[in-house]
Amino acid sequence: MWLHVDAAYAGSAAICPEFHGYLEGAELADSVSTNPHKWLLTNTDCCCLWVASPRALTSALSTDPEYLKNVGTNGTGKPSAVDYKDWQISLSRRFRAIKLWVVLRRYGAVGLRAHIHRHVTAAKWFERTVAADERFEVVVPRKFSLVCFRLRARFPEDDAVDDLNRELLAAVNESGQAFMTHFVVDGKFVIRLAVGGAMTEMKHVVDVWELLQGKAEEVLRR
Structure with a gap:
């Protein structure tokens, strides 16, 4: 069984020390997500996902046919770099993280x-x-x-x-x-x-x- 904490809206509030308590126990979950586009000044869409065991996630979602092999696998099947195609269903993804990075740099x-x-x-x-x-x-x-x-x-x-x-x-x-x-x-x-x-x-x-x-x-x- 996979235990997920959905902090889509309120998770952003945890940036304030007085709201840290609302996430007590979240470290026991398999995953926690929050959406900076809901309350953290980031344009839609942007979701942050934390997983306790990345291997559990990637082993369920990864696909590794010959034409998708790359330098990240070193030809051994063991990744030496993060390949985000293995973290989701689709193989491609937009560079959503840049939006949040800009917000963090701008506002602090x-x-x-x-x-x-x-x-x-x-x-x-x-x-x-x-x-x-x-x-x-x-x-x-x-x-x-x-x-x-x-x-x-x-x-x-x-x-x-x-x-x-x-x-x-x-x-x-x-x-x-x-x-x-x-x-x-x-x-x-x-x-x-x-x-x-x-x-x-x-x-x-x-x-x-x-x-x-x-x-x-x-x-x-x-």
């Missing part, structure tokens, strides 16, 4: 941590603001820069509340001013705000809240 650890901190701070503000509005509820505690919230039920056993939240999400997305997604938590339709855009600043999150308030008023008046 300090700059990337500041980027993550700005978004987490904005999400904390949004969570507090939503919780303070009696029309809304925060469904689960915020994690990193992700806030899950929704319009509250107007009365016990309000069967229409999920439809109201669907309408609210559709109204926000159709405005073209913001885009959010949804999920279902304990049977409840939930709206998700993720602060993660490369150009997103606090003022944009404030604008989204003002947009939500206006659209909520429209939905609740219907």
Whole structure:
């Protein structure tokens, strides 16, 4: 059995010391992946993969017909260099690593941590603001820069509340001013705000809240 840790979004946060704890135990996994294009200022697509035993991966994916032999095998079948055709299904791959290398060189650890901190701070503000509005509820505690919230039920056993939240999400997305997604938590339709855009600043999150308030008023008046 192969145990994989999917840290596609939140793995980038581990560049900040205060978030290291979220990866405790990951060293026991067979592989860990994170996508710098989600939250680390890197263009799509770019995925980082760590494997505990590279041989276990390459033995499953490698192919070595005569016409693919190269100096990396030394004619012995034992590689003396990394041949990435053996790390994936396809034989060819784009030079995705150069994008991440440029970002690391340009921003450094300090700059990337500041980027993550700005978004987490904005999400904390949004969570507090939503919780303070009696029309809304925060469904689960915020994690990193992700806030899950929704319009509250107007009365016990309000069967229409999920439809109201669907309408609210559709109204926000159709405005073209913001885009959010949804999920279902304990049977409840939930709206998700993720602060993660490369150009997103606090003022944009404030604008989204003002947009939500206006659209909520429209939905609740219907």
